[in-house]
Amino acid sequence: MKAYETLTIAATLPTVLEPLRTLAKNLRWSWRSEAERLFESIDPELFDRSGRNPVVLLDSLPASRVAELEADAEFLARMHHELEDLESYLSVERWFARTTRDSADAKTSIAYFSMEFGITQALPVYSGGLGVLAGDHMKSASDLGVPIVGIGLLYTYGYFTQSLSREGWQQEHYRAHPPSELPIDPVVDADGNQVHVSLQFPDDKTVDIALWKAQVGRVPLLLLDTDLPTNPEEFRAITDRLYGGDVEHRIKQELVLGVGGVRAVQEYARVTGTPAPDVFHMNEGHAGFSGIERIGQLMAAGETFETALASVRASTVFTTHTPVPAGIDRFDVQLAHRYLAVDEHGESRLVPKIPVDRVIALGAEDDPSRFNMAHLGLRLAQSANGVAKLHGVVSREMFKGLYPNFEADEVPITSITNGVHIPTWTRPAMKPAILAMSGNRDLSTAARWTEANAVGTDELWRIRNELRGDLVEAARRSVHDSWIARGAQDAELSWVRDILDPERLTVGFARRVSTYKRLTLMLQDADRLARILQNEDRPVQFVIAGKAHPADMGGKQLLQEIVRFADEAGVRDRFVFLPDYNVTIAELLCAGSDVWLNNPIRPQEASGTSGMKAVLNGCLTFSISDGWWDEFDDDRFGWTIPNAVHGDARTRDRMESASLYDLLEHSIAPMFYDRDERGVPQEWLGKVRDSISILGPQISAERMVRDYVTELYLPAGRAAVAVADAAAPRAFAEWQRTVERAWPAVQVTQVASETPAPVAGGEVRIRATVELGELSDDDVRVEVVVGTRGEHGDLVDTATVPMHADAGTPDVYTAVVPVDRPGEFAYTVRAVPRHELLKSPAELGLVRLPR
Numbered sequence: 080m081k082a083y084e085t086l087t088i089a090a091t092l093p094t095v096l097e098p099l100r101t102l103a104k105n106l107r108w109s110w111r112s113e114a115e116r117l118f119e120s121i122d123p124e125l126f127d128r129s130g131r132n133p134v135v136l137l138d139s140l141p142a143s144r145v146a147e148l149e150a151d152a153e154f155l156a157r158m159h160h161e162l163e164d165l166e167s168y169l170s171v172e173r174w175f176a177r178t179t180r181d182s183a184d185a186k187t188s189i190a191y192f193s194m195e196f197g198i199t200q201a202l203p204v205y206s207g208g209l210g211v212l213a214g215d216h217m218k219s220a221s222d223l224g225v226p227i228v229g230i231g232l233l234y235t236y237g238y239f240t241q242s243l244s245r246e247g248w249q250q251e252h253y254r255a256h257p258p259s260e261l262p263i264d265p266v267v268d269a270d271g272n273q274v275h276v277s278l279q280f281p282d283d284k285t286v287d288i289a290l291w292k293a294q295v296g297r298v299p300l301l302l303l304d305t306d307l308p309t310n311p312e313e314f315r316a317i318t319d320r321l322y323g324g325d326v327e328h329r330i331k332q333e334l335v336l337g338v339g340g341v342r343a344v345q346e347y348a349r350v351t352g353t354p355a356p357d358v359f360h361m362n363e364g365h366a367g368f369s370g371i372e373r374i375g376q377l378m379a380a381g382e383t384f385e386t387a388l389a390s391v392r393a394s395t396v397f398t399t400h401t402p403v404p405a406g407i408d409r410f411d412v413q414l415a416h417r418y419l420a421v422d423e424h425g426e427s428r429l430v431p432k433i434p435v436d437r438v439i440a441l442g443a444e445d446d447p448s449r450f451n452m453a454h455l456g457l458r459l460a461q462s463a464n465g466v467a468k469l470h471g472v473v474s475r476e477m478f479k480g481l482y483p484n485f486e487a488d489e490v491p492i493t494s495i496t497n498g499v500h501i502p503t504w505t506r507p508a509m510k511p512a513i514l515a516m517s518g519n520r521d522l523s524t525a526a527r528w529t530e531a532n533a534v535g536t537d538e539l540w541r542i543r544n545e546l547r548g549d550l551v552e553a554a555r556r557s558v559h560d561s562w563i564a565r566g567a568q569d570a571e572l573s574w575v576r577d578i579l580d581p582e583r584l585t586v587g588f589a590r591r592v593s594t595y596k597r598l599t600l601m602l603q604d605a606d607r608l609a610r611i612l613q614n615e616d617r618p619v620q621f622v623i624a625g626k627a628h629p630a631d632m633g634g635k636q637l638l639q640e641i642v643r644f645a646d647e648a649g650v651r652d653r654f655v656f657l658p659d660y661n662v663t664i665a666e667l668l669c670a671g672s673d674v675w676l677n678n679p680i681r682p683q684e685a686s687g688t689s690g691m692k693a694v695l696n697g698c699l700t701f702s703i704s705d706g707w708w709d710e711f712d713d714d715r716f717g718w719t720i721p722n723a724v725h726g727d728a729r730t731r732d733r734m735e736s737a738s739l740y741d742l743l744e745h746s747i748a749p750m751f752y753d754r755d756e757r758g759v760p761q762e763w764l765g766k767v768r769d770s771i772s773i774l775g776p777q778i779s780a781e782r783m784v785r786d787y788v789t790e791l792y793l794p795a796g797r798a799a800v801a802v803a804d805a806a807a808p809r810a811f812a813e814w815q816r817t818v819e820r821a822w823p824a825v826q827v828t829q830v831a832s833e834t835p836a837p838v839a840g841g842e843v844r845i846r847a848t849v850e851l852g853e854l855s856d857d858d859v860r861v862e863v864v865v866g867t868r869g870e871h872g873d874l875v876d877t878a879t880v881p882m883h884a885d886a887g888t889p890d891v892y893t894a895v896v897p898v899d900r901p902g903e904f905a906y907t908v909r910a911v912p913r914h915e916l917l918k919s920p921a922e923l924g925l926v927r928l929p930r
């Protein structure tokens with residue numbers, strides 16, 4: 080029968096239980112297991128069904144359960160304990176305050192822009208690694224007390240959830256998440272009205288943007304929302320979903336994030352009376368338009384474009400995340416033009432006052448029809464970094480075209496290796512062991528863990544078995560539900576109850592499905608894999624998860640191959656695909672596996688972070704030497720699949736997969752099953768202990784955020800102060816014009832070594848004639864570049880030594896270079912621009928070498 084009418088019954092929470100709302104609205108619960116368990120204990124089943132979302136949980140509690148909780152003294156005590164813990168977490172002095180006390184650095188305030196933030200499954204505004212990294216950055220910044228504000232988008236549908244068809248084909252599901260169901264609050268002004276900002280889009284249309292805030296411990300995360308009744312349908316859809324839609328949809332999102340984000344964070348500072356940010360961090364090129372808005376604001380205040388650019392550059396940090404050119408965001412120049420919407424005076428309506436052609440030039444690349452967001456980021460930011468050491472090297476090579484005349488190793492892109500937030504990614508069962516190994520230090524600041532032996536192998540083995548057991552149990556549930564969703568009947572599924580074995584060597588593999596990550600490398604020789612899985616004495620099982628982008632048919636085919644292999648090779652009990660890879664699955668999988676497999680095509684994995692989550696839980700690494708593992712790669716912590724450097728792609732895949740099987744069969748499995756008389760794998764656990772205690776402190780997001788603060792944020796903050804006095808960037812812009820004009824007259828001639836027979840341990844004296852024309856020693860640095868001669872006669876492994884003007888002879892410069900090693904000593908002399916606002920000599924692309 081049809082419903083006659085539908086009413087909405089409001090949930091009420093009595094005053095004694097109000098603290099639950101306070102706890103639910105601060106996402107600190109997402110990394111404090113006691114708090115999460117408090118919510119779970121209210122109604123475990125309802126909590127799971129709510130997507131582990133305490134806000135939905137509290138809004139759907141039956142009145143009878145509320146009455147029970149009100150009368151449950153033990154529950155109320157736990158709730159109050161959690162509330163006090165949160166209050167003390169928010170008030171205790173933290174690392175940032177201690178480090179910057181008594182210095183002007185204490186006033187630095189940072190805005191962090193990212194297209195996605197992966198904080199908890201309950202706030203679905205992420206898709207994968209980039210988002211999880213941004214989420215961990217916020218959490219660690221909170222732990223360290225770093226004054227940062229996150230800026231992102233509030234997606235109505237978030238990213239899709241995944242299920243499989245009967246044929247193993249990925250199905251995507253999008254569910255709307257109204258703000259009332261999310262752990263967020265509106266940002267309100269003094270009158271209690273939600274704060275809005277707006278953007279001017281083509282055809283004189285205005286986009287209205289509402290501001291929401293998620294509180295991540297001490298860190299506010301602002302989320303921008305265009306799904307408002309005040310917007311026309313086409314603008315409501317801007318923040319509909321993450322990485323969906325066409326390029327035009329994408330540029331609109333990036334304009335809302337960048338231009339809207341700057342306006343939003345400034346409004347937020349105004350209504351809350353907090354300092355407006357002075358350092359701007361763009362996490363990937365998606366946020367590049369933020370720099371354009373800031374230039375526009377300075378120009379509206381009367382600055383020239385050059386001066387404004389110098390100011391913005393000084394205070395901007397840009398992080399690149401992809402070593403693959405195809406992974407870079409590029410727009411049609413015409414599209415960028417259209418949105419910058421030039422009026423009859425050649426000015427933009429989107430960002431009034433900016434000269435559109437200059438902005439287009441900031442995003443220029445080889446192909447004149449493209450507007451390149453990574454190039455925009457690099458040209459707008461004086462500080463730039465990749466996300467692992469190897470990725471730094473690859474990025475310097477990839478972007479060296481932007482710094483003409485300089486070698487790749489001088490391209491001003493440094494690296495800060497990614498990390499993962501320890502309290503989030505360490506399972507509760509492992510936390511006490513981690514604390515003991517660190518010597519019970521504050522994990523957010525301990526740079527070294529000193530008590531590796533504080534946890535015995537028996538205890539480690541118990542924890543490892545518990546984590547593997549949790550994974551097996553969760554996998555059985557998940558696979559059962561997934562088959563029901565694929566149309567199976569409960570009765571056909573009895574086999575699912577016995578899939579996986581809590582004692583078997585477990586290989587974990589979870590990835591966003593991207594060609595370079597090679598999801599199916601393990602299937603190169605399917606028969607051999609099947610034999611390894613079914614080995615009688617040393618059986619192996621694989622647990623796999625991954626999502627393909629909805630438009631990526633090739634990726635979906637790979638997923639299907641995985642599922643089909645499990646069914647066809649008769650190994651569905653030991654080769655298991657878990658649907659819907661998200662942060663909850665990642666927690667279980669990274670922790671419950673014994674080895675974490677990672678087989679990208681080197682060097683295309685910028686960093687990778689899932690392997691770090693695995694390390695923290697005592698899972699060993701089994702990886703190609705790429706991303707983060709390239710700098711930590713060591714037999715003590717796992718196994719490295721040797722890189723096949725020669726041959727075509729097919730040969731490479733064949734060779735690398737053969738190494739994968741060999742290692743698994745002949746090294747990993749034998750060591751795992753090598754037990755003492757009590758069944759404990761001593762050698763294995765020794766590795767586990769080394770891996771956790773030595774790598775742990777280095778792969779933590781706490782270390783990463785400290786590095787960002789000391790190496791990039793604080794210097795950028797100081798530079799921001801230096802250029803805040805408008806005279807400084809004005810003088811710099813003036814100087815730059817002069818230097819560019821006068822540069823052709825700078826000449827380096829008559830370079831010579833004056834040490835006839837140099838010996839190791841001695842020195843080489845070098846002399847050169849350098850004419851500076853109109854410029855002076857204040858504008859130009861003359862230096863010797865020393866190194867060795869590379870393949871094409873170019874200098875490699877370089878270092879520089881300044882040269883000084885010879886007091887007696889005009890235009891003559893000399894330097895004395897100490898030499899340590901015998902053998903080849905190659906050098907040259909060069910002149911480069913010198914100015915205190917230049918961070919790297921490569922920035923202006925000006926250099927003069929001997930003729």
Ligand SMILES: *Cc1c(COP(=O)(O)O)cnc(C)c1O
Pocket residue numbers: 206207208209211589590591660661662665666686687688689690692
């Ligand atoms: C950690 C994580 C990632 C990133 O893993 P990679 O090693 O970079 O592939 C992706 N997705 C989810 C859900 C994660 O938790």
